[in-house]
Amino acid sequence: MTTLAQYIGITTDQQQAITSQAFDLLEAGELDGAVVIFNGLLVLNPFDAAIHAALGSVFHQQGKLTEALAAYDTALSIDGNTALARVNRGELRCKRGDLGGIDDLRIAARIPSAVQGRAQGALRLYSR
Amino acid sequence: MDISSITNRTDITELPQATNEGQRINLGTENTTTESDHSPLPSNSPTDGARDATANHPPTHDDIERMTADRLNNDPEYRDLQQKYDNWKGLESDFAIIDHYTGVITDDGVLTLENLRAIANDPFFPNPEAKAAAQRLLNNMPIWNELAKGDNRVGTHDVTDFIANMKNQLKAMKDDTRAAVTAELTPPSASAAASAVPGASAAAGAAASAGSTGSEALFQAPPLSTKPGMEGAVENIGNTLTAIGNATSDLAAQLANPDLKPEDRQKLQAKYNELQQLQSMLTAMYTQIQEAIANLMKMYSDVAKNSIQNMR
Numbered sequence: 001m002t003t004l005a006q007y008i009g010i011t012t013d014q015q016q017a018i019t020s021q022a023f024d025l026l027e028a029g030e031l032d033g034a035v036v037i038f039n040g041l042l043v044l045n046p047f048d049a050a051i052h053a054a055l056g057s058v059f060h061q062q063g064k065l066t067e068a069l070a071a072y073d074t075a076l077s078i079d080g081n082t083a084l085a086r087v088n089r090g091e092l093r094c095k096r097g098d099l100g101g102i103d104d105l106r107i108a109a110r111i112p113s114a115v116q117g118r119a120q121g122a123l124r125l126y127s128r
Numbered sequence: 129m130d131i132s133s134i135t136n137r138t139d140i141t142e143l144p145q146a147t148n149e150g151q152r153i154n155l156g157t158e159n160t161t162t163e164s165d166h167s168p169l170p171s172n173s174p175t176d177g178a179r180d181a182t183a184n185h186p187p188t189h190d191d192i193e194r195m196t197a198d199r200l201n202n203d204p205e206y207r208d209l210q211q212k213y214d215n216w217k218g219l220e221s222d223f224a225i226i227d228h229y230t231g232v233i234t235d236d237g238v239l240t241l242e243n244l245r246a247i248a249n250d251p252f253f254p255n256p257e258a259k260a261a262a263q264r265l266l267n268n269m270p271i272w273n274e275l276a277k278g279d280n281r282v283g284t285h286d287v288t289d290f291i292a293n294m295k296n297q298l299k300a301m302k303d304d305t306r307a308a309v310t311a312e313l314t315p316p317s318a319s320a321a322a323s324a325v326p327g328a329s330a331a332a333g334a335a336a337s338a339g340s341t342g343s344e345a346l347f348q349a350p351p352l353s354t355k356p357g358m359e360g361a362v363e364n365i366g367n368t369l370t371a372i373g374n375a376t377s378d379l380a381a382q383l384a385n386p387d388l389k390p391e392d393r394q395k396l397q398a399k400y401n402e403l404q405q406l407q408s409m410l411t412a413m414y415t416q417i418q419e420a421i422a423n424l425m426k427m428y429s430d431v432a433k434n435s436i437q438n439m440r
Contacts, residue, residue, distance in 0.1 A: 040413025
């Protein structure tokens with residue numbers, strides 16, 4: 001199946017430019033704007049696990065935890081090694097008393113990524 | 129307001145936790161005194177590291193080489209050929225040793241099985257190194273047979289050609305594997321596209337069907353922009369919105385036909401709804417990007433103005 005991005009000829013660097021724009025908004029505290037762009041990116045390619053995870057993290061930050069969990073679940077159903085989704089879902093589940101979160105953190109702690117340190121710290125904390 | 133619509137919610141038990149969660153996350157970063165300050169929870173925000181974790185780093189040469197090597201090591205055909213090549217490389221020197229001490233290959237251009245046996249079985253053969261080499265070749269009769277092709281004679285070029293051929297086969301397999309790895313690592317990746325994604329939004333589903341090739345495509349693919357980065361992205365999305373707008377107008381005109389059969393109307397209406405949903409999502413993103421670009425331009429402009437004022 002061809003994604004919409006492929007169909008309309010959005011190249012990798014064009015997608016990256018849009019993604020970068022979403023993170024610029026996120027870092028500027030404009031969470032709603034970031035959500036709009038991440039949703040648009042998922043229209044272009046619904047199979048991008050990293051974008052589902054990023055969208056989930058914004059929902060998480062906004063306190064929309066049901067939406068965040070759904071986004072993390074989707075990300076991990078596409079790619080089980082999506083580190084951001086693993087660590088955030090793990091923390092979320094642990095905070096809710098769901099011990100399955102430890103498994104998520106354990107996996108995230110093994111994946112080399114920008115959130116590996118965070119995953120290892122959270123794993124130490126919740127494994128006590 | 130219908131209270132039952134709230135109290136009947138199945139996720140109502142999550143609400144207090146969710147609210148606390150939200151407060152903990154948002155207020156914790158604002159340095160205010162909340163429950164989170166007394167909790168052992170990490171102060172990290174869920175978006176910490178998100179940009180880098182999401183960044184689509186292009187695969188490095190080392191990444192590609194490592195993955196290629198891993199894949200080849202797990203390919204029995206490649207492993208067998210590599211093993212054979214290694215054996216041959218070892219035995220190639222045996223031919224050279226025998227020729228060096230006996231001159232049989234140089235003299236006749238070939239080494240025969242009789243030559244080999246004569247050297248290996250001669251108890252008085254003067255050179256032990258050549259004798260050992262001959263014995264090693266005899267111990268590897270399958271290799272000898274493959275090279276001699278039934279006539280029990282092996283020429284100098286037979287050995288080098290055979291080894292070169294194996295080397296070329298190994299190289300071709302490696303090149304093919306490397307190309308496959310590179311293609312897999314190069315986005316846009318739709319590797320998971322074949323399977324349905326649970327939880328994916330309806331708009332994403334519409335997008336997938338819009339993008340699928342064939343007669344079911346919701347709209348004609350727009351002209352491509354070859355410009356790089358955001359400029360190209362904005363142009364491509366703008367062109368797409370125009371194409372979707374045209375397709376929507378066509379559908380609206382068809383739906384206005386009073387002679388349309390009900391089942392056809394239903395199909396067209398479903399297509400129309402999908403297109404509208406797609407248009408709405410893409411328009412929102414397009415507007416947001418344009419707004420962000422405008423803000424950025426304004427910021428640059430303000431910085432420039434301030435700089436000029438400071439200079440005065």
